[in-house]
Amino acid sequence: MMVGKRVAEVKPRSRRYFLPITFTPLIPIDIASIYHGPLPKRLALCTPDTKAAILAVAGDLNTLGFGLRLSDLFRSHDAQQQAHLDFVQGRKKAFSPAAGGSMHEAGRAMDIDLSSIGVPLAKFWEIAAARGFTPIIDKPDPKRSESWHFDCRGSHDLVYRYAASGKAGTVAAPYTQMAQSGIAAIGVVLDAVQAQDVAFLQAGVIRLGGDPGKIDGVMGDRTTGSLKDLGADMDAPAAWMDAKLQASFTVEYGG
Numbered sequence: 001m002m003v004g005k006r007v008a009e010v011k012p013r014s015r016r017y018f019l020p021i022t023f024t025p026l027i028p029i030d031i032a033s034i035y036h037g038p039l040p041k042r043l044a045l046c047t048p049d050t051k052a053a054i055l056a057v058a059g060d061l062n063t064l065g066f067g068l069r070l071s072d073l074f075r076s077h078d079a080q081q082q083a084h085l086d087f088v089q090g091r092k093k094a095f096s097p098a099a100g101g102s103m104h105e106a107g108r109a110m111d112i113d114l115s116s117i118g119v120p121l122a123k124f125w126e127i128a129a130a131r132g133f134t135p136i137i138d139k140p141d142p143k144r145s146e147s148w149h150f151d152c153r154g155s156h157d158l159v160y161r162y163a164a165s166g167k168a169g170t171v172a173a174p175y176t177q178m179a180q181s182g183i184a185a186i187g188v189v190l191d192a193v194q195a196q197d198v199a200f201l202q203a204g205v206i207r208l209g210g211d212p213g214k215i216d217g218v219m220g221d222r223t224t225g226s227l228k229d230l231g232a233d234m235d236a237p238a239a240w241m242d243a244k245l246q247a248s249f250t251v252e253y254g255g
């Protein structure tokens with residue numbers, strides 16, 4: 001079944017879609033950058049919990065006499081796709097996944113200027129972890145590609161762990177599925193799924209501890225069953241999910 005009668009409407013210009021719910025907001029942040037002045041407005045957007053985490057890390061570094069400068073934060077769907085093409089076609093050295101697979105698109109990843117932090121990278125990992133950031137590589141080696149990238153996973157970490165446990169198949173890597181969940185949560189279109197509203201529900205079910213399988217935007221028996229297991233209102237599952245997510249992950253909505 002579909003979600004009510006109001007199926008997702010794709011708005012191509014903004015690459016956002018419509019659901020009668022509250023998405024996790026993207027809010028502006030004033031933060032130093034590697035460019036002249038603060039991070040440019042089109043990049044300086046993130047979720048409320050990510051903003052709090054960035055400002056907390058910056059404050060910790062300030063206390064130590066150092067600072068935090070960013071080179072990247074939010075990327076639109078189209079900016080991510082362009083970064084991916086630049087990598088594939090050799091114009092950019094650092095790996096960039098295709099649109100739909102980066103936490104930057106969810107407003108949940110920052111790229112930092114390693115020369116700004118003052119402390120050794122291993123020490124920065126401790127500071128960042130205490131504020132809710134997860135590095136994307138496995139050892140604090142500043143020579144490694146992506147040593148500058150940190151994710152504020154929030155509740156989407158549950159999607160990572162769900163996928164890593166094998167319950168969501170192997171079509172997409174656990175990191176990709178986590179990014180899909182984060183992107184769906186802010187209402188941006190996922191090219192890889194069939195119906196945006198169903199993908200939003202599936203990711204929400206996983207974040208609430210349910211077992212819908214992979215995020216594919218198809219309302220199959222497993223997805224329906226997982227919603228019923230959570231006690232969802234099957235007449236209005238999107239509205240039910242909206243309320244449940246807002247109540248469960250208050251800080252991600254700015255509460």
Ligand SMILES: [Zn+2]
Nearest residue numbers: 109110111149
């Ligand atoms: Zn990055």
